[in-house]
Amino acid sequence: MSTGIPQDMEPFVQRMVAGRRFLSEQDVVTEGLRLLQARETLREEVAKGFASLDAGHGVPADQVFARAEQRIAEIERGER
16 A cells, blocks of 8 residues: 655654654654554543443442552652
8 A cells, every 4th residue: 555645744744854863754654543543442442431430330430449549659659
């Protein structure tokens, strides 16, 4: 598969390569696709989470906050 970089995006891609942020135009495109993939994966996971909540599978907020406070205290004491 071969695709072109949209003309309005070319200056940005060239700046990324010229600034040595990426080694090549292909690397810039690859990173963009990785970010898009990560965003879509996150979107799917969030949808699953909401579906689970809608189905009544949730944890009461007081339990969540208590566990978070406990974990913060453990971190502050240097525990793992």
